[in-house]
Each structure stands twice: as structure tokens, then as C-alpha cells.
Amino acid sequence: MPGTDQMPPVNTGDDVGVPSGFVTYAGNAGIKDPSLDVSLLASERGCAAAGMFTRSLFAGPSVKLSRRHLDQGAPRAIVTVSKNANVATGSQGDKDAFELAQLAADVLGCAPEDVLVASTGVIGRAYPMDKIRSHFRSLAKPAVADFPSLARAIMTTDTFPKLASTRLGDVTITGVAKGSGMIEPDMATLLAYVATDASVTPDELAGAWARVVERTFNCLSIDTDTSTSDSALVLANAVAGPVAPGELERGLEAVCRSLTVQLASDGEGATKLLQVEVLGGADYAQAKRVAKSIVNSPLVKCAVHGADPNWGRVVMAIGKCSSDRDIDPEALTVSFNGMTVYPGPLVGEGLDRLAQLMSGETVVIKVDLALGAATATVWGCDLSSEYVHINADYTT
Amino acid sequence: MPGTDQMPPVNTGDDVGVPSGFVTYAGNAGIKDPSLDVSLLASERGCAAAGMFTRSLFAGPSVKLSRRHLDQGAPRAIVTVSKNANVATGSQGDKDAFELAQLAADVLGCAPEDVLVASTGVIGRAYPMDKIRSHFRSLAKPAVADFPSLARAIMTTDTFPKLASTRLGDVTITGVAKGSGMIEPDMATLLAYVATDASVTPDELAGAWARVVERTFNCLSIDTDTSTSDSALVLANAVAGPVAPGELERGLEAVCRSLTVQLASDGEGATKLLQVEVLGGADYAQAKRVAKSIVNSPLVKCAVHGADPNWGRVVMAIGKCSSDRDIDPEALTVSFNGMTVYPGPLVGEGLDRLAQLMSGETVVIKVDLALGAATATVWGCDLSSEYVHINADYTT
Numbered sequence: 001m002p003g004t005d006q007m008p009p010v011n012t013g014d015d016v017g018v019p020s021g022f023v024t025y026a027g028n029a030g031i032k033d034p035s036l037d038v039s040l041l042a043s044e045r046g047c048a049a050a051g052m053f054t055r056s057l058f059a060g061p062s063v064k065l066s067r068r069h070l071d072q073g074a075p076r077a078i079v080t081v082s083k084n085a086n087v088a089t090g091s092q093g094d095k096d097a098f099e100l101a102q103l104a105a106d107v108l109g110c111a112p113e114d115v116l117v118a119s120t121g122v123i124g125r126a127y128p129m130d131k132i133r134s135h136f137r138s139l140a141k142p143a144v145a146d147f148p149s150l151a152r153a154i155m156t157t158d159t160f161p162k163l164a165s166t167r168l169g170d171v172t173i174t175g176v177a178k179g180s181g182m183i184e185p186d187m188a189t190l191l192a193y194v195a196t197d198a199s200v201t202p203d204e205l206a207g208a209w210a211r212v213v214e215r216t217f218n219c220l221s222i223d224t225d226t227s228t229s230d231s232a233l234v235l236a237n238a239v240a241g242p243v244a245p246g247e248l249e250r251g252l253e254a255v256c257r258s259l260t261v262q263l264a265s266d267g268e269g270a271t272k273l274l275q276v277e278v279l280g281g282a283d284y285a286q287a288k289r290v291a292k293s294i295v296n297s298p299l300v301k302c303a304v305h306g307a308d309p310n311w312g313r314v315v316m317a318i319g320k321c322s323s324d325r326d327i328d329p330e331a332l333t334v335s336f337n338g339m340t341v342y343p344g345p346l347v348g349e350g351l352d353r354l355a356q357l358m359s360g361e362t363v364v365i366k367v368d369l370a371l372g373a374a375t376a377t378v379w380g381c382d383l384s385s386e387y388v389h390i391n392a393d394y395t396t
Numbered sequence: 397m398p399g400t401d402q403m404p405p406v407n408t409g410d411d412v413g414v415p416s417g418f419v420t421y422a423g424n425a426g427i428k429d430p431s432l433d434v435s436l437l438a439s440e441r442g443c444a445a446a447g448m449f450t451r452s453l454f455a456g457p458s459v460k461l462s463r464r465h466l467d468q469g470a471p472r473a474i475v476t477v478s479k480n481a482n483v484a485t486g487s488q489g490d491k492d493a494f495e496l497a498q499l500a501a502d503v504l505g506c507a508p509e510d511v512l513v514a515s516t517g518v519i520g521r522a523y524p525m526d527k528i529r530s531h532f533r534s535l536a537k538p539a540v541a542d543f544p545s546l547a548r549a550i551m552t553t554d555t556f557p558k559l560a561s562t563r564l565g566d567v568t569i570t571g572v573a574k575g576s577g578m579i580e581p582d583m584a585t586l587l588a589y590v591a592t593d594a595s596v597t598p599d600e601l602a603g604a605w606a607r608v609v610e611r612t613f614n615c616l617s618i619d620t621d622t623s624t625s626d627s628a629l630v631l632a633n634a635v636a637g638p639v640a641p642g643e644l645e646r647g648l649e650a651v652c653r654s655l656t657v658q659l660a661s662d663g664e665g666a667t668k669l670l671q672v673e674v675l676g677g678a679d680y681a682q683a684k685r686v687a688k689s690i691v692n693s694p695l696v697k698c699a700v701h702g703a704d705p706n707w708g709r710v711v712m713a714i715g716k717c718s719s720d721r722d723i724d725p726e727a728l729t730v731s732f733n734g735m736t737v738y739p740g741p742l743v744g745e746g747l748d749r750l751a752q753l754m755s756g757e758t759v760v761i762k763v764d765l766a767l768g769a770a771t772a773t774v775w776g777c778d779l780s781s782e783y784v785h786i787n788a789d790y791t792t
Contacts, residue, residue: 055718056712056715056716056718057714057715057717057718057720057721057723057725058711058712058714058715058725059715087708088708088711088725088738090726122708123708123709123711123712124707124708124711124738124740124741182695182709182712223694223695224620224692224693224694225693225694225695225709225712225713225716226712226715226716227712228711228712228715296620297620297621298619298620298621298694298783298787299619299621299787302783302784302786302787302788303787303788305784305788306787306788308788311520312483312484312518312519312520313519313621315454315484315519315520315624316452316454316519316621316622316623316624317621318453318454319452319453319454319455319622319624320452320453320621320622321453322451322452322453324453325453327453329453329454329484330486342484342520344520345520383784384784385781385784385785387694387698387784388698388701388779388780388781388783388784389781390698391694391695391698391699391702392698392699392701392702392704
């Protein structure tokens with residue numbers, strides 16, 4: 001897999017490009033408040049499509065229906081309801097998910113099986129189907145592509161919309177994502193949609209998508225909690241023609257990596273982005289396991305919050321990987337923001353300089369296991385009082 | 397294994413009993429501040445002994461030395477240094493740990509191999525051996541048994557000392573423990589010492605101790621972080637004669653369960669004790685895995701902090717056990733403090749009453765998986781802003 005230096009440059013925010021042959025819609029059906037809560041992303045023609053979903057035992061009706069529609073054919077649209085996850089809603093939830101696909105299909109002039117469904121928000125409440133029905137029945141087929149509005153329409157507790165795009169010759173790849181809590185994707189992620197006008201076979205797309213998600217969204221952890229609604233979807237409509245398969249994968253990775261970093265920066269209560277790089281692993285799985293143990297440690301996250309270069313906690317978190325008996329405490333090195341802290345000690349002026357560096361918006365912890373050539377990078381954020389405030393009083 | 401109703405009653409705090417033939421010492425060697433920081437627990441004669449230790453890759457010199465001394469013979473004493481863990485201190489750390497055993501042995505008039513060593517506190521700093529040496533060389537052999545002082549001397553960020561004892565006829569079982577952060581014991585725990593004057597063979601004691609630790613200290617999780625110094629030790633000196641093996645195990649479990657609940661109540665920043673009981677598991681391992689997933693979920697812990705009966709997060713945490721494909725979302729039930737919330741909905745007056753119940757000091761979440769007869773109980777605490785404050789600025 002490529003390093004960042006081999007990836008194409010990425011635009012974010014309102015500067016993202018628009019892939020040819022896609023349209024979007026974002027509106028308010030009154031699910032919870034007057035903010036955007038229903039949206040469509042649709043291709044004018046059939047697509048190659050791929051998806052990765054939550055492994056939660058309680059995957060919601062949206063996830064189950066989208067899995068089925070991906071298996072059945074060539075979906076060309078995604079309909080999303082935010083502010084209500086439609087999870088733990090019994091058999092009514094399954095019916096509502098299919099009706100949502102049908103309502104979107106009627107607007108777009110396609111079959112319900114061509115529509116993927118995603119949903120995010122509170123668990124355990126049925127959709128207000130009357131509101132959703134009357135909203136969709138009033139809609140005309142969308143004629144514009146406004147990705148920034150689409151990104152806003154899928155938000156729940158996010159504080160900013162996440163967008164990223166890249167260009168590969170005539171081809172554009174544009175993605176949106178949402179999520180700020182209940183995030184440790186497990187073979188899937190939050191909600192993330194990537195649209196591209198590249199031409200690619202469904203099999204090639206599925207392979208590239210699985211590898212890219214493993215390296216990007218699946219390297220993100222805000223709080224170790226796995227959502228019941230995670231869906232990462234890609235649609236490729238072939239309007240702009242082919243690119244080399246390796247090039248497409250690099251483009252997808254660049255877009256998804258940018259979205260992942262944006263998600264980590266906006267973790268619930270986050271004041272700092274935490275990037276953990278593990279080098280010298282025996283294999284990628286080990287490097288990622290160690291990196292995840294560090295990025296998920298509440299004590300490491302608190303130390304990062306306090307700009308405290310507490311390498312003892314990093315060593316503790318590595319020590320938790322108790323099946324990795326090949327790791328030698330005496331051989332490894334740990335650095336914070338480029339300054340080696342273990343083996344140490346780092347004292348005096350150097351320590352002051354490091355505290356200064358760590359008071360910025362990004363903390364990079366780098367660990368060299370000195371075992372092999374595998375590396376892994378994962379992203380998370382600090383643990384702040386604000387995380388507790390946000391989550392101590394959510395439903396009632 | 398017995399339920400609580402079959403366990404003998406337990407005394408705590410200053411009311412704990414004193415097993416015959418044991419003495420203690422607690423003093424200050426000036427490790428960090430004027431509080432108690434060195435201590436001894438010793439039997440007048442040889443003991444059956446057993447220990448369970450951290451599985452961290454970076455187990456400290458104290459753990460390594462105690463493992464060796466347990467293998468070699470019949471230890472009769474435990475020496476503890478608090479406020480400094482002697483971890484990640486290189487080969488000097490190993491030498492210092494052995495010298496500590498030697499210094500204690502000289503005071504007690506035994507061989508260094510008869511002494512177990514434990515240590516807790518900051519990681520990565522060498523012991524101040526000058527201070528420790530001069531302190532121990534000034535000591536006379538202890539002549540009294542003061543368990544409350546021993547419990548205070550092993551504390552670090554604990555806010556109160558943890559003590560528990562029980563009586564079985566002529567036999568007394570008395571334990572002390574410490575720990576409030578970096579706590580998810582993994583085949584071991586924090587620091588916990590139990591002394592008893594019961595007569596028991598080393599093999600019987602080792603078997604009972606492993607089972608008791610699995611049901612008590614290993615069912616505790618404050619923050620998913622595993623210490624490098626965890627040690628749970630038991631000494632039995634036979635002064636008061638034998639009890640039935642099953643009875644001794646119940647007595648040990650009663651004492652260790654009380655200590656575990658005390659530790660959970662004093663988790664860093666804790667305002668509430670969180671007890672999670674999983675019933676109807678296919679086997680104990682599954683019931684405990686599900687219970688741990690719930691007690692460790694930051695989102696569940698925040699909801700408990702806010703007295704919010706957010707069962708959606710409990711269902712989410714169960715869903716994270718993605719290997720347990722036999723769990724049926726439709727079949728399980730969830731209650732908070734005795735009131736069923738799933739299947740629900742619980743609304744109106746019932747919801748108000750539950751919010752009232754959850755505003756107390758203990759929240760009990762009970763889940764019935766409806767698969768089999770296995771049950772597991774685990775203990776933790778809520779996640780508060782105070783946890784972040786305590787841990788955002790610890791070393792520097």
C-alpha cells in the first residue's frame with residue numbers, strides 16, 4: 001500500500017470537486033429539529049458499487065437492507081435519514097427501511113433494489129414515517145450536485161461537515177463522512193460515501209474498497225464503541241472513463257484518509273488530533289494492534305489532553321498486547337511529536353520544548369518495535385471533560 | 397462457585413479481624429512525600445502462598461522477582477514500596493527489587509527468597525535506594541499487626557484504604573487492596589494481599605486462589621488499562637488449623653469480592669459504583685465477555701454518570717461482542733436497578749422513578765441473554781470529568 005507521499009493531493013470543505021453524472025439532494029423532514037435530516041446521492045446511470053458495514057450483532061435494518069441490495073445488483077443511489085438510526089425497532093424497522101428505499105426510488109425513477117439505505121442517530125425509536133412519506137412524495141428528481149449540503153445532511157453530533165475530493169486526469173473522486181462518537185469501526189465505519197465517475201469493474205472496486213477502508217476508516221477510534229449503523233459505501237458510474245486500478249485505489253485512499261483525519265479531529269469533545277504511528281512491526285496486523293491499544297487507552301488520551309509526554313502510559317498500552325510476546329521492552333523507542341522520550345530520560349529544556357509542541361492541535365506518537373518492516377497509522381483524539389458532558393445526558 | 401448468599405459475612409474498614417501469627421509494618425521512607433510509602437506484611441512462620449500477576453509484556457522487576465520467589469519456596473512476607481512502581485527501569489530495577497527483598501529479610505530474620513516484593517506508582521523512575529536503605533536499616537522486627545495502616549501504606553491515588561475480613565470458626569481471613577486507575581486486571585490485579593491463619597496445602601491454596609481471583613479482581617475494570625505491577629497474593633500460615641477446602645474458598649471469595657467492590661467504588665473520578673450482571677449466558681466466559689463489554693463502554697459509563705437509563709448503549713455494547721453470533725437481539729432483556737427497560741419502552745412515571753433510582757450511589761445493569769444458565773458479575777464505575785482532570789496532568 002502507498003505512503004502519503006505517493007497519494008494525489010486532496011481538496012476539502014467547499015472546494016471539493018463534483019464527479020460527472022451524480023446528483024444530490026438534502027432537506028428537512030422534521031425528524032428531530034429544523035436541520036437537514038434526509039438526503040440523496042444518486043448517479044444518472046448504473047454503477048459499480050461496494051460497501052463495508054458494521055460487524056455489530058445488532059446491525060440495524062438499514063445495514064441489512066443495503067447488504068442485500070449490494071448483493072442483488074448494481075445500486076446507483078444512497079438515501080440517508082439522520083437524527084434517527086432505526087435500530088432496535090423490530091420488524092417495523094425492516095419495513096420502514098424498505099419503504100424508505102421505495103420512496104427514494106420513486107423520486108429517482110429507479111427500482112427500490114437500486115437504492116442503498118443508511119441511517120444514524122438515536123437508537124430504539126421508530127422512524128416518523130408520516131413525515132418521511134409526505135416529504136419524499138413532494139420531491140422532484142434532483143438536478144444538481146451539492147456535496148457540502150449532502151455532508152451537512154448526514155451529521156448528528158458532528159461540529160463540521162467532512163468532505164474530501166481528488167482528481168485523477170478526467171476522473172473525480174469525492175467523499176463525505178459523518179461521525180463523532182460511538183466510533184471504533186470494526187470492518188466498516190460510521191457513514192462515509194464516495195462517488196466517482198471512474199470506470200471500474202465491480203470486483204476491482206470491491207477489492208480496492210476493502211483495502212482502503214482497512215487502512216483508513218478502520219484505523220479510526222474515538223471511544224472504542226462500535227455503532228450499529230456503520231456503512232462505508234462507494235459508487236462508480238464510469239462517466240469519465242477508466243484509470244489504472246492502482247491509481248484509483250490511491251485516489252480512494254487519499255480521499256478516505258482525509259475524511260478519517262477530519263473525523264478524528266471532530267471526535268466528541270476532542271481538542272487535539274492524536275495520530276499514532278507504529279513502525280518496525282512483524283506484520284501489519286501487529287503494528288495496527290499495538291497502535292490501536294495506544295490510541296484507545298483512556299490514560300494516554302488524558303495525557304494527550306494535558307499535553308503531558310507521559311511515555312510510561314504508552315509503554316503500558318503496548319504491554320497490554322499480551323499475545324505479542326516478541327515485543328522486547330528494551331528494544332523499542334517512543335517519540336512524541338518527533339522528540340524521543342523512550343529510551344530517555346528527556347529532561348530540562350528538551351522537555352519544555354516538547355510540552356510546547358504538544359500544546360498544539362496535533363499530537364503524533366511514534367513507536368518503533370524494531371521487529372520487522374511493517375507500519376500502521378491510526379487516528380483518534382484526546383479525552384476531555386467535554387466528552388463526558390456530551391454523553392452524560394443524551395437521550396432523556 | 398457460590399452465590400453471595402452462601403458467603404460468610406465480611407467486616408470492612410477498621411473493624412477487620414487479625415489472623416494469628418501475622419505482623420505488619422507501615423512507614424515513610426520519603427519516596428515522594430510524607431505519606432506512608434513502605435510496608436511489610438509477615439508471618440511468624442512459613443506459609444502456603446499463591447499469587448496471580450499482570451500479563452503485561454512490561455511486568456516490572458517486582459512482579460518478576462515475586463514470581464520467582466513463589467516458584468522457589470514458601471514465602472512468608474510481602475514488602476511493598478508505593479509512589480514508585482520500579483517499572484521500565486532497566487537492569488538497575490531488577491537489582492533494586494532484590495535488594496529490597498534482602499533489606500526486608502534482614503529486618504524479619506529470614507532469607508530474601510522468603511520475601512515477595514510489590515511496588516506501585518509512577519513508571520520509569522529508579523527507586524531512591526539511599527532513602528530506602530537507611531529506612532529499613534533503622535527498623536526493628538515488627539511486633540504488632542495493624543492492617544488499616546498496611547492498607548493506607550500501599551495507596552497511590554486511592555481516596556480511602558480498602559480492607560475486608562471474615563471468620564470461619566477459629567480461622568480469620570483478612571485482605572487489603574489498592575488501586576484506582578489503570579485498572580483492568582488481566583489474570584491478576586492491582587495490589588491485593590490476603591493473610592489467613594488457616595492451614596491449607598500450597599496446591600489447594602493455589603487452585604482456590606486462581607478461581608477466586610477470576611471471580612473477583614478479574615471482574616473489575618475501571619478504565620480498560622492494565623497495570624505493569626498487578627499482584628494478588630495470599631499467605632496462609634496454618635496457626636489456627638484447617639477448615640474445609642470449600643469453606644476456605646468461600647471465605648477468600650467473600651473477602652476478595654468486598655475488596656473488589658471497594659476498589660470499583662473508588663475508581664478514579666468515580667461518583668457511582670457500576671455493577672453489571674449477565675444472566676442466561678451459554679457459558680461463564682461468554683457471560684463475562686458481554687458484561688465486560690458493557691462495563692468498559694465509555695458511552696455506557698457516561699450515561700451512568702448522568703443517571704440516564706440509555707439502554708440503546710447497553711445494546712450497542714452487547715453488539716460489539718461480534719463473535720457471539722448466538723446472541724439474539726430479539727430475545728434478550730435489559731434492566732437498570734431492577735426496572736426493565738428493554739424490551740420497552742419504559743415511559744412516563746416509570747422512567748421518572750428509574751431516573752430517581754439511578755441518581756443513587758450504585759447502578760446495577762442486568763442483562764438476560766436467554767441462552768443458557770451461566771451468569772457473571774463485573775464491577776466498574778462511571779466516567780466523570782474528574783477522571784480526565786486527575787489523568788490529564790500526572791507526571792510533569
